Amino acid sequence: MTANPKTRRKTSLTQIRKGMLWFSIAAAFLIGIRHLMPGEATSGGSFDTFCPFGAIETAWKYITSGQTLKSTNLLNFAILSGVLAVSLVAGRAFCGWMCPLGAAQEGLANLSRRLGGGKRRVRGKPSPAKLPIRLPAKIDRPLRYVKYLVLVGVIIASIFTLFPPLHGFCPARAVFSFKLTSGLLWSVLITFIVTSMLVERVWCKYLCPLGASLALFNKISPVRLSADFQNCNHCGRCDIECSMGIQDVPDDLSSVECIRCLECLETCARKDALVLKVIEP
Numbered sequence: 606m607t608a609n610p611k612t613r614r615k616t617s618l619t620q621i622r623k624g625m626l627w628f629s630i631a632a633a634f635l636i637g638i639r640h641l642m643p644g645e646a647t648s649g650g651s652f653d654t655f656c657p658f659g660a661i662e663t664a665w666k667y668i669t670s671g672q673t674l675k676s677t678n679l680l681n682f683a684i685l686s687g688v689l690a691v692s693l694v695a696g697r698a699f700c701g702w703m704c705p706l707g708a709a710q711e712g713l714a715n716l717s718r719r720l721g722g723g724k725r726r727v728r729g730k731p732s733p734a735k736l737p738i739r740l741p742a743k744i745d746r747p748l749r750y751v752k753y754l755v756l757v758g759v760i761i762a763s764i765f766t767l768f769p770p771l772h773g774f775c776p777a778r779a780v781f782s783f784k785l786t787s788g789l790l791w792s793v794l795i796t797f798i799v800t801s802m803l804v805e806r807v808w809c810k811y812l813c814p815l816g817a818s819l820a821l822f823n824k825i826s827p828v829r830l831s832a833d834f835q836n837c838n839h840c841g842r843c844d845i846e847c848s849m850g851i852q853d854v855p856d857d858l859s860s861v862e863c864i865r866c867l868e869c870l871e872t873c874a875r876k877d878a879l880v881l882k883v884i885e886p
């Protein structure tokens with residue numbers, strides 16, 4: 606039996622996304638290894654200079670003095686510009702397609718599912734695995750606002766610090782830099798691994814200030830998912846697959862939580878119930 610063209614198109618999008626996530630993990634580890642080389646840490650800029658959020662952390666210092674916070678430089682602004690360009694076109698697609706921390710969380714959730722007995726998982730059906738869990742709505746909903754508080758807190762703190770405020774406990778440094786120079790970073794690493802195995806994309810949902818910065822782009826970006834309610838029968842398959850835990854996916858496709866991973870599109874069995882399209886301005 607041959608797959609119809611629609612199925613092939615959707616599957617290839619998923620494969621490209623998975624490939625990009627693997628690439629982002631490899632790139633992050635390579636940057637971490639590079640800074641272990643003799644002389645590289647001082648000559649090539651720090652691990653932090655590759656972080657798009659580093660530009661937001663150092664923006665106040667740069668605007669007010671023309672200098673950047675320690676461990677950041679203009680490369681942060683160049684990388685943030687690229688992320689913003691992607692976001693202008695496709696909302697939080699950076700989170701779903703390019704972020705190494707997002708990729709690590711997906712990998713850890715998959716590992717957790719397998720360890721928890723979810724090997725025979727069928728798309729669109731609840732996994733038999735006990736983990737990862739979804740937090741109850743009354744806990745999940747208020748926690749989603751924490752990432753905005755983190756963003757505001759970091760911006761305010763950046764006025765008073767020499768290093769980027771997240772420098773000492775950034776999960777990207779803990780996971781990818783190979784420089785666990787403090788007990789705090791070890792704690793962050795262990796917490797990140799454990800919580801990502803307990804709750805899917807826990808960092809993206811509740812804590813990431815970069816995700817918070819990009820959230821509003823979901824409301825204006827032209828490339829987005831759209832539901833056709835003539836074809837959707839509200840079967841709920843897409844809700845089950847959404848790693849960001851969006852409730853009623855077809856009704857909430859411009860949610861600030863959507864990371865444009867397209868798992869809902871991949872899962873939907875109804876022809877043209879969900880479509881990826883470009884909205885005209």
Ligand code: SF4
Pocket residue numbers: 832836837838839840841842843844854855872873874875878879
């Ligand atoms: S969009 Fe597809 S998977 Fe989602 S509820 Fe509608 S028919 Fe089901």
Ligand code: SF4
Pocket residue numbers: 830846847848849850851854858862863864865866867868869870
């Ligand atoms: S709504 Fe669809 S594209 Fe958005 S995060 Fe959920 S599964 Fe991914």
